[in-house]
Amino acid sequence: MIDNPYYTHDFHGDYDLIGIGALDLEEGGSIPDCRLAVATFGTLNEAKDNAILIPTWYSGTHQIWRDAYIGPDHALDPSKYFIVCVDQIGNGLSTSPHNATGVNAEIAMSNFPRVRIGDNVVAQERLLREHFGIERLALVTGGSMGAQQTYEWAVRFPDKVLRAAPIAGTARNTPGDFLIAEIMREAILSDPGWNGGEYTSHTQVVDGLTRQAHIWGVLGFSTEFWKQEVWRAMEFESLDAFLTGFLEPYFTAMDPNALLTQSWAWQRGDVSRHTGGDLAAALGRITAKTFVIPIDEDQLFPVRDCAAEQELIKGSELRVVEDVLGHLGLFAVAPTYMPQIDRHLADLLAIEV
Secondary structure, eight states: OOTTTTTHHHHSSSSSSEEEEOOTTTTOETTTTOOEEEESOOOTTTTTEEEEEEEEETOOHHHHIIIISTTSSSSSSSTTOOEEEOOOOTTTSSSOTTTGGGGGGGGGGGOOOOOOOHHHHHHHHHHIIIOOOOOSEEEEEEEHHHHHHHHHHHHHHHHSSSSSEESSSBOOHHHHHHHHHHHHHHHHTTTTOOOGGGOOOGGGHHHHHHHHHHHHHHTTTHHHHHTTTTGGTTTTTSHHHHHIIIIIHHTTOHHHHHHHHHHHHHHBGGGGGGGGGGGGHHHTTSSSSSBBBBBOOSSSSOOOOHHHHHHTSSEEOOOOBOOHHHHHHHGGSTTHHHHHHHHHHHHHHOOOO
């Protein structure tokens, strides 16, 4: 186990670690004692029909949802809904390479097994059913890798999902997006401190983490973000100051093995594996009322990729969010971003299904 102060309550606030037992994995092997970091907001009603699930994205935790998306002034209103944010396996808070102890110790670090999007969703379904007694969800929504998990939920468990809102993500990862994630992985794996994953502190791989931060600067933000110098509105005096004061601290605090675990799953997000590679057949399984919500300047999951999938989902709608930040608009930095998200989610939640 590696001690990393970033993955603590001091940084991420209140959350519970809930064990779901042994989790057998799609790629083989298992996590003997899988524990999920869970943050909840609001109260589950007697009928247990007001539950909303939010899975997390690459590098992210429940924290951003708590701070920016959930509240009485948002569509995700805890006075109306019981909102469950579940940190994905390998994100540093749930069972991950650097925190595996006890019966999980033998899979720690470089021996951590391959975890797919589907494994996360199976774990989440078990958590909701066994721990909370929730059999159906009023809504599943998430951004980026959270969108991948949203699609997986809607395809794998159609009877359990009434509404779905994948934000800035696709149901089947594209070859180009696979390569983007691969470049990010190479930034870590090429660091001399990596040493096959057997390091004693994440700071040994800080150069690789810094390079990954710079890649996110190129692809996570749009070209318009840089041309318009939007970072000035975020109170940075220069491009370099933004990189060193915003992106670099964010990524260099993290454990590289946690990022590698997540990026491997990101690369292989694909609901069509349920239907022999037929994406139309897979998305045809969805019975949830679905709003597909891309970001117009997103370079990782462009609107055209999201729109092509949306057309395969019966009764779905395409709701495009305008945000010059691009994919990292998900951080809800621009003041115009959350009003759009709230409007779309409120519209979706208002639909009787």
